[in-house]
Amino acid sequence: MRLSIVASLSLLIAAGAIAAPLSKQTALKIMHERHEGMEAVGKANKVLRRELTGDKPNIAQVRKAAAQMSALAGKSSKWFVDGTGPEVGKTGAKSEIWKQKADFNARLRDFQGAAKSLRLAAAKGDAGAAKAGYARLGKTCKACHDSYRSDMHH
Amino acid sequence: MGKIWDLPTRLFHWLLVALIVFSWWSAEEEHLDWHMWSGLAIMSLLVFRLLWGFFGSSTARFANFVRGPRQVFAYLGDMKGWRPVGHSPLGAISVIAMLGALAIQVGLGLFSIDKDGLYEGPLAYLVSLDLSERLADLHEDWFNVILVLIGLHVAAIIIYRLFLGKKLIGPMLTGRGAVEAGVDPMRPGRWWAAVLCLVAGVGFTRWVIAGAPLP
Numbered sequence: 001m002r003l004s005i006v007a008s009l010s011l012l013i014a015a016g017a018i019a020a021p022l023s024k025q026t027a028l029k030i031m032h033e034r035h036e037g038m039e040a041v042g043k044a045n046k047v048l049r050r051e052l053t054g055d056k057p058n059i060a061q062v063r064k065a066a067a068q069m070s071a072l073a074g075k076s077s078k079w080f081v082d083g084t085g086p087e088v089g090k091t092g093a094k095s096e097i098w099k100q101k102a103d104f105n106a107r108l109r110d111f112q113g114a115a116k117s118l119r120l121a122a123a124k125g126d127a128g129a130a131k132a133g134y135a136r137l138g139k140t141c142k143a144c145h146d147s148y149r150s151d152m153h154h
Numbered sequence: 155m156g157k158i159w160d161l162p163t164r165l166f167h168w169l170l171v172a173l174i175v176f177s178w179w180s181a182e183e184e185h186l187d188w189h190m191w192s193g194l195a196i197m198s199l200l201v202f203r204l205l206w207g208f209f210g211s212s213t214a215r216f217a218n219f220v221r222g223p224r225q226v227f228a229y230l231g232d233m234k235g236w237r238p239v240g241h242s243p244l245g246a247i248s249v250i251a252m253l254g255a256l257a258i259q260v261g262l263g264l265f266s267i268d269k270d271g272l273y274e275g276p277l278a279y280l281v282s283l284d285l286s287e288r289l290a291d292l293h294e295d296w297f298n299v300i301l302v303l304i305g306l307h308v309a310a311i312i313i314y315r316l317f318l319g320k321k322l323i324g325p326m327l328t329g330r331g332a333v334e335a336g337v338d339p340m341r342p343g344r345w346w347a348a349v350l351c352l353v354a355g356v357g358f359t360r361w362v363i364a365g366a367p368l369p
Binding site for chain 1: 279
């Protein structure tokens, strides 16, 4: 009896810990990381665009930017924690992200998958595959931004 | 009542108004593909207007309304005594400033890249990434110059209506307005000249979209 009380109490505490809202400070820190991270994604994408929509891609540059992009894409899973939406602070992330979490996560996975295949194509030095990979990557950016990013002037 | 503005000039004016509003909205809403098409349409119109300023009707021709500082000051000294139809010497400055500012804005856009690296003007590939980014910032800032010019333009229309009793909006819609006795109304241009000017504007824009290849 006593054991079950202890067990249920600890369960309650554990559940509370999981559901506990982020402290404002932690939330803002994640949002800041997300912002910086997305800016870095933009920078890497600009380099990729320059090289992979031109006639003669500089494959060393592509390789470097694709590796950055893939690493950032990996990190992006941690950028959209619950409680880091527009209700907390200034952000380009729309609240729809958390209302349609399954769809959002699927799109994030598309992005990560596209970034990874672009990294592999670039690593092989396959310019044709890298061009195709870049086109696919760009589509995943747009697909997500269309539904889940609001304009953020800064 | 007599003719003041020809149809091509009026169409140019109101299409430009619509496209400026659309360009602003599409940039704010981040529909950058639409924004780029809108900017390119504005470029076609600007080239058209430049040519129509040489081959168009009497009131559309630059030679008939662009005046030097002396005549601008003479006009400012006696605004009520101004009789001719078309742009006044002061209005001419506004026209040139507006066309120039819009040409600069379109030019900046052609070389810009957006912050996500997803959209690029058709000529951006000709300059470094760093320069493209700076020109994109300038493109955003320059819109404020255009807003100021639009503000002055609208304020001038109100001032002319209130203090000089001149109705400027009606003639820009219908092409016709008050023409005093003894004053020449507009002499129209040739319809096929307007078509040729438009074809040249669209042709020039297509060449820019193709990345402005040189032979």
